[in-house]
Amino acid sequence: MNYFSLAAALILPWITGIFTLASLQRSNSKNNHSILAGQIGYGFFIGYLILYGLIRLSFNLTGNLELKWVMGALVSLSLLALLVIRYRRKGHFSYPTLTNTSNPSVWEKVAFTTLIILTATHLVFNLLETIWTPLLPWDAFSAWTHVAKVWFYTGELTDFVPAAQWLAQPDSPAYTSHAYNYPIFSSLMQLWTAVGLGSWSETLINLPQLLCGLAIGMALFSECRQQGASRLISLSVCYLFLSIPLINTHLSLGGYADIWLAGFTGLGFVKLITGLKEQQPIAITGGLLLIATATLIKNEGLIWFLLALLTTAIFQLSSRQLLTTLALTSAAILACLLLETTSLELGTLGRVGYFEGKIFAPNMPGLTFQYHNVWPAYFKNFFLMGSWNLLWLLVFTSLVTALIPPYTPTKKLVTTFVLIFLAGQFFIFFLTDQARWAEKYTALNRLPLHFSPALIYACFLLWHDQLKLKTEKQATSNELHNS
Amino acid sequence: MKPVAIRVINLLLALIIGALLSLEVVTAYLESSINEKTEIKPLHFTEDNLKFLLNQGEVKNNSFSVHAFTNGLAVISSGQINLSAKNYPFLKYSLNSNSTVQPTFFARTAGNPNTLMRAALPDNRAGIIDLGTQPQWAGQIIEVGFLFEGKQGDSFELKLASLEKASLKNHWRLLINQWLKFEPWSQYSINFSWGGAKYQATPLPLVVTIWIVFSTLTFVFLNKLSSQPWHQNRPAILIIFACGWLLLDARWLFNATTQMNASQQTYAGLNETQKLAKGLDAHIFTGMQKLKQTVLPQTPVKIILLSDPETQLYYALRARYHLAPHNVYSTHQLPAKKQLHTGQYILVIGELAGFSYNRFRSEITWKSNTRIQATRVHRGDYGQLFLLQ
Numbered sequence: 001m002n003y004f005s006l007a008a009a010l011i012l013p014w015i016t017g018i019f020t021l022a023s024l025q026r027s028n029s030k031n032n033h034s035i036l037a038g039q040i041g042y043g044f045f046i047g048y049l050i051l052y053g054l055i056r057l058s059f060n061l062t063g064n065l066e067l068k069w070v071m072g073a074l075v076s077l078s079l080l081a082l083l084v085i086r087y088r089r090k091g092h093f094s095y096p097t098l099t100n101t102s103n104p105s106v107w108e109k110v111a112f113t114t115l116i117i118l119t120a121t122h123l124v125f126n127l128l129e130t131i132w133t134p135l136l137p138w139d140a141f142s143a144w145t146h147v148a149k150v151w152f153y154t155g156e157l158t159d160f161v162p163a164a165q166w167l168a169q170p171d172s173p174a175y176t177s178h179a180y181n182y183p184i185f186s187s188l189m190q191l192w193t194a195v196g197l198g199s200w201s202e203t204l205i206n207l208p209q210l211l212c213g214l215a216i217g218m219a220l221f222s223e224c225r226q227q228g229a230s231r232l233i234s235l236s237v238c239y240l241f242l243s244i245p246l247i248n249t250h251l252s253l254g255g256y257a258d259i260w261l262a263g264f265t266g267l268g269f270v271k272l273i274t275g276l277k278e279q280q281p282i283a284i285t286g287g288l289l290l291i292a293t294a295t296l297i298k299n300e301g302l303i304w305f306l307l308a309l310l311t312t313a314i315f316q317l318s319s320r321q322l323l324t325t326l327a328l329t330s331a332a333i334l335a336c337l338l339l340e341t342t343s344l345e346l347g348t349l350g351r352v353g354y355f356e357g358k359i360f361a362p363n364m365p366g367l368t369f370q371y372h373n374v375w376p377a378y379f380k381n382f383f384l385m386g387s388w389n390l391l392w393l394l395v396f397t398s399l400v401t402a403l404i405p406p407y408t409p410t411k412k413l414v415t416t417f418v419l420i421f422l423a424g425q426f427f428i429f430f431l432t433d434q435a436r437w438a439e440k441y442t443a444l445n446r447l448p449l450h451f452s453p454a455l456i457y458a459c460f461l462l463w464h465d466q467l468k469l470k471t472e473k474q475a476t477s478n479e480l481h482n483s
Numbered sequence: 484m485k486p487v488a489i490r491v492i493n494l495l496l497a498l499i500i501g502a503l504l505s506l507e508v509v510t511a512y513l514e515s516s517i518n519e520k521t522e523i524k525p526l527h528f529t530e531d532n533l534k535f536l537l538n539q540g541e542v543k544n545n546s547f548s549v550h551a552f553t554n555g556l557a558v559i560s561s562g563q564i565n566l567s568a569k570n571y572p573f574l575k576y577s578l579n580s581n582s583t584v585q586p587t588f589f590a591r592t593a594g595n596p597n598t599l600m601r602a603a604l605p606d607n608r609a610g611i612i613d614l615g616t617q618p619q620w621a622g623q624i625i626e627v628g629f630l631f632e633g634k635q636g637d638s639f640e641l642k643l644a645s646l647e648k649a650s651l652k653n654h655w656r657l658l659i660n661q662w663l664k665f666e667p668w669s670q671y672s673i674n675f676s677w678g679g680a681k682y683q684a685t686p687l688p689l690v691v692t693i694w695i696v697f698s699t700l701t702f703v704f705l706n707k708l709s710s711q712p713w714h715q716n717r718p719a720i721l722i723i724f725a726c727g728w729l730l731l732d733a734r735w736l737f738n739a740t741t742q743m744n745a746s747q748q749t750y751a752g753l754n755e756t757q758k759l760a761k762g763l764d765a766h767i768f769t770g771m772q773k774l775k776q777t778v779l780p781q782t783p784v785k786i787i788l789l790s791d792p793e794t795q796l797y798y799a800l801r802a803r804y805h806l807a808p809h810n811v812y813s814t815h816q817l818p819a820k821k822q823l824h825t826g827q828y829i830l831v832i833g834e835l836a837g838f839s840y841n842r843f844r845s846e847i848t849w850k851s852n853t854r855i856q857a858t859r860v861h862r863g864d865y866g867q868l869f870l871l872q
Contacts, residue, residue: 118732125739132750134758137673138797141804153808154783166812167822170785176812202755236725243732245676248739253673384686386666386678389731393692394724442674467717 002198008071009196010207014040014215016074017047019081023088034225034234041219042271042290044211045263048189049293050077055188059157067195104232112232119239122248123214129252130210134202140255143179145205148190150175152200157184185297186257206254212263213251216453217242219267223274223457229464237460241453246387246445257298258446264294265304266453269417272308273458276315276413284312294450302362304450307424314416359432367428372435377444387445391452398459401466410465414458421451486711493705494719498726501698508693509685513654516684523570523648533559533628533644546642549631559641560628568592568624571646572615573653578604580639587630588612593623601630605664611657615649616682654684662687662734665741670797678734687734691727698723764801767832770865771805778861778868779809779828786828788813790866795833802832802865817849829857829869840867 021043025035054070062069104112135141151157159174166176190205197204217238224234241247250259268290275283291308294301314322336342336353343353343360351360358366382392399418402411425448429438437443448455526532530542539557540549549557574588585603592600600619602612614620627646631639647653661680666672678687702719750758759768779786786806790799792815803811817829817838829847831838837850840859847855847869857869 118729121736122739125736125743128743129746132746133668134750134755134762135804136668136670138670138800139673142800146804146807149804149807163812163814167818170824170827173810175810200755202759240728243728243735245678245735248735249672249676253668256673381675383692384689386676386688386731386735389735390688390691390695390724390728393695440674441671445675446673463717463721 001201002196005067006193006197006204006207009067009192010211012071012074012078013047013051014044014211015047016050016078016081017045018043019078019085020050021046023081023084034222036222037218038222038226041215041217041222042267044215045267045290047074048208049296050074051192052185052188052296055192064155065151065191065195070192104230108230108232112235115232115235115239119217119235119242122242123210123251126210126213126248126251130206130254131203133253135206135255136253137255139179140253143177143182144186144257145190145255146177147179147182147184148187148194148205149200151187151191152194181299183257183296183298183301186260189260190255209254209259210251212259213242213247216263216267219270220453220457223270224460224464226274227461227464228468229460233460233464237456240391240456244387244389244391244452246449247452250449256446258449260297261294261301261304261450262453264297265291265301265450268292268294269308269311269451269454270457272312273413273417273454273461276312277410277461288312300447300450303424303428307420311417311420314420315413367432367434369432372430372433372438374429374435374438374444377438377441378429381441381444391455394459395455398462402462408465408469410461414462417454417458421448421455486715489709490706490711490715490719493702493709493711494722496705497698497702497719498723500701501694501696501723504697504701505690505694509658509690510651510655512685513658514651517649517651517654525575525648526566526571526646528561528644528646532564533561536560539631540639546640547629547644549633549639549641550637552631552633552635552637555632555634557631557633557639558628559631561626564624564626566624566646568614568620568622570648571624572613572620572649573647573657574602574612574614574644575610575647575653576604576612576644577609577642578639579608580637582633582637582639584632584637586632586639586641588614589628589630590614590620590624591626592619592621593625594621595619596625604629609643611653611660613657614646658684663737666738667742667745678731679738688731691731695723695727698726759805764798764805766864767798767802768805770863771802773863774830774861774868775806775809779806783808783810784826784828785809786811786830787818787823788830788832789817789835789838790815790832791835795835798865799832802830806830817847817853817855820853820855823855823871825871827871828860829871830866831869832866840869845872 018039021039025039051070051074054073055065058064058066058070135145147160160177160180161169161172161174162180163176166172166174189208193205193208194200220241221234221238224237225231229237247259247262250256250262268287270287271283271290272287275281275285275287288305288308291301291305294304313325317325343351343355345351346362350362351366352362353360354369355366358368360366381387395418398414402415402418428434428447429444434443527545528547529545533542533547535542535547535549536558537553539551539553540547540559542548547559549559551557576588578586580586585605587601587603589602590600591598598619600617602614602617604610604612629641629644633639661683662678664680666677666679677683699720702723703716706713706716706719749761753761756772759765762768786809788799788803788811790796790813796815799813803813811830815835817823839848840846840857841848842859845856845858847857849855856872858872859867860870861868
């Protein structure tokens, strides 16, 4: 086992991502720690996305995963990004002004230190469990990690096919698994880690997932600071995410792809929400792109991307435009029904639409359209059990608060996002046969996990906005009174 | 007094009053489930009413020490007794042992004398069990006792065991045990966490939510009384929420610390092979390692893995995982004969109904109507491996 090579394999993509992101941003300040935290957080996902591309390229060009070639490419990209950063620093750009840089009180310092200790405690727990406990969860050893292990030992990106095809082609080198059509990002990251280590490890292959959680925390910290929150409040948001029991479990017992989706989808929505709030097209585009890449990780990534488009459309369009869009969509659906054409065959992507009582989406099996009463399962899991701490109390209280007038753009944004998220969950688990996974308490918790960073961030935005508004109103009132 | 100081005092008062109110709510709920008001004394287990069946230990100061086992079992029994189950819904005990196998409390009822009701003693220390949740603990109880599974070298010490009535104190003690019950890693951990025991009379998140609600209302009320501005409620509400979150996080970290200790004791310092040899599927891992190293060819071969989906699926999928990079298809039905080819392997994990092998004829029989020529090349704790001819 080569631990130095392992460390390089884990950190190099991250560094490449940080430098790439920094080279794309308009300004860089050595003194702006919050922006740096954001570059570290988001840079992790950009870097590992680049890594994914390089690994696929390596297999396509050479038939193998060439560690040195990929590492060399990462180093080259990092150096190129550094050159761009250096070139842009010679030009004119502005250092962003960070609000709320007042000296914290003693109590704030105590609270900040306490939260640092608590957050670190959670991460240390996650790290030790990752190192000690061999691969445990079901879908890890039966699907995701099994695929990575086969690729590691065969040295090739061997195909996985359905069982019927495996039986019909005895001379084919293809393998079979119920996960034959799963996206391969998560498995490739485990493969990469094993190749970096130089041997297969039941524990260390899950280190990237631990880093994923850390990166999400840093990105959340950065986003909150950019919104003007104090270091204490920003760290609180980071701590809220990293202390969720289910998040802790996914960081400790690696092998599932859900924590990756919490990064790509969750942070994608965070960036999207920020972009919509600040009306920044670049942030909106960045968020949508990040969410779009989630399709490389799990099949439901496509549905999350559609929800992101819906969120953007509802928030950006005026009421008139929304009504027009709704009318046109209704007309299109009516036309399909009249023409008796409610689905399309898209070749390798499969069927899309409604066909023989089932709803079809690209690369996904048909879902039987039928109502299931899974309210008891939802209520129990969200409010009575130990998976989420008090997250759902926070979300629903925030939603109720957002629905109380006066309505601000932030309230509209938070309401839109949360309601669309809930609508997505309702559609999947109440209206289709996926309800069985809710009744078994499995996907019912793991799918909302993908949105958890954005849900926490949305709640933060709402309360931060409310507190800011009241403080500003009070200040204005005092000024008027004094004058 | 400064407004900030007033709000801090109001906040502290609100948290305390909120805690008292929520405890009162929980107490009222627990009291509502206590039907009997009559005075029932606890039934303490002593050397007078509980005896070793086969002299497998000794009793000293009403403490039962078990150190010998017959066919892996030691039994302490009350013999013939007659008590009403509804009068004694709680079992309290204190236990020390050097074994990982949990002792069991057992009972027989007059209505079903041939069936043993069993309840595992979950804690290797002081504990309390709500027998009232067991459907078999009903009617007249005619025998009670304790079962200890062990081997030479194992020892148990059971003391302070008693059957007790439904009291508020016992309900509270049970509830706290339920909240703090250790939840080790398992196959459901990646999907959800119970947050302690699977069944909790009043789930802790609910109690904390009630605390937050009461504290918030109390704070708003106190603020109004002390003429504090309305908008100053919001930061305090967030602090109250944070207190609730921290309390539940403390519970999680308590569980995490116990888990960390368990993981360290089990796995720290071991290499990969040693770690896998400690798992639930240790016999599968050992078997598959042996197959890979000594029986199967070095280049990956195709293997059809058969198993009973009801009882063996976990072991079958673990076997497939451990066999990588061999090309394994896991199923519970033998494929059609035309889909089987010479040189393929068939691996059977555990027992499988409908599958049999005749070693004299070198023939596999599947569900009485399919016969396939195959040689059994290995047999072990995991199952059997065959090579198709």
